[in-house]
Amino acid sequence: MTTHRKAPRIHVAADFIVGGDVVLPEGPARHVARVLRLGEGAPLRLFDGMGQEASAVLVEASRKRVVARIEAVAAGGGESPLAVHLGQAISKGDRMDYAIQKAVELGVAAITPLYTEHGDVRLKGEREAKKLAHWQAVAVSACEQCGRAVVPPVHPPLALAEWLAERGEALRLVLHPATDAQGGLERETAPVGVALLIGPEGGLAEDEVEAARAAGFAALTLGPRILRTETAPVVALSLLQYRFGDL
Missing domain, CATH: 3.40.1280.10 (SPOUT methyltransferase, trefoil knot domain)
Structure with a gap:
């Protein structure tokens, strides 16, 4: 039986453009590649910290570089009105x-x-x-x-x-x-x-x-x-x- 792991949410201070690639900074890259051990094709949720959220997929996951390709961008949620x-x-x-x-x-x-x-x-x-x-x-x-x-x-x-x-x-x-x-x-x-x-x-x-x-x-x-x-x-x-x- 195949189990589906929920896509991890990662903060990346970058501009999200559909079809564009985002190189993950050292900390998030290490977490994705070495801690979570995700490989190419794995889904990610990225957010920029300013209100934008993106669905992405890993296109490179080596020890030297981790790259995610943006598939969709939307306004994030979770903010209180207060x-x-x-x-x-x-x-x-x-x-x-x-x-x-x-x-x-x-x-x-x-x-x-x-x-x-x-x-x-x-x-x-x-x-x-x-x-x-x-x-x-x-x-x-x-x-x-x-x-x-x-x-x-x-x-x-x-x-x-x-x-x-x-x-x-x-x-x-x-x-x-x-x-x-x-x-x-x-x-x-x-x-x-x-x-x-x-x-x-x-x-x-x-x-x-x-x-x-x-x-x-x-x-x-x-x-x-x-x-x-x-x-x-x-x-x-x-x-x-x-x-x-x-x-």
């Missing part, structure tokens, strides 16, 4: 990767890693650039898995005060356990955009919460239990997508 910009305090180890991965799966539009008072991660220069590239790769991988054709940007890290000064979203929420408030979740109409602020493992300092309130952020609690910094965006984004988006 644009949420997540400001996520930087956390150590896999926690930040998890927060980014799950936020992308839940339709976030943009992510900015934040330096906060109680956050214990400080990145500079080349180390910050390498970490940013890694986080963006996590977002790309999440898009490949969940079916999104638009890769949300992971912006360079900012100090919390800088990020607050840039906010203009219609609904701005800061997670704060010491409140019974429901933020803006009780509003009747869906906001044009949402800014969501998540603090570090030790929580936001009181003056940071006050700075967020001064910048138009409403406090939001997620119940009686204190959630980890990587769990909080999953719960908050799920609520927002259920209330105003497409869950």
Whole structure:
């Protein structure tokens, strides 16, 4: 009996033209040829990260070069009607990767890693650039898995005060356990955009919460239990997508 494997989705930042060939970059090429062990004639789904998706077939799959031929191009799906910009305090180890991965799966539009008072991660220069590239790769991988054709940007890290000064979203929420408030979740109409602020493992300092309130952020609690910094965006984004988006 022949089994049909689902065509893998691969992100390639290229122009898709029907009948044209796309040479896969080193990382995706290695994944296709050495990890998945696909050969000539195997189907692929490609997406450009900007909203275009293509059906393709491998026409070359050697150790040196992997080439896909575009067979059809269409607008991709999977985007939420609710644009949420997540400001996520930087956390150590896999926690930040998890927060980014799950936020992308839940339709976030943009992510900015934040330096906060109680956050214990400080990145500079080349180390910050390498970490940013890694986080963006996590977002790309999440898009490949969940079916999104638009890769949300992971912006360079900012100090919390800088990020607050840039906010203009219609609904701005800061997670704060010491409140019974429901933020803006009780509003009747869906906001044009949402800014969501998540603090570090030790929580936001009181003056940071006050700075967020001064910048138009409403406090939001997620119940009686204190959630980890990587769990909080999953719960908050799920609520927002259920209330105003497409869950």
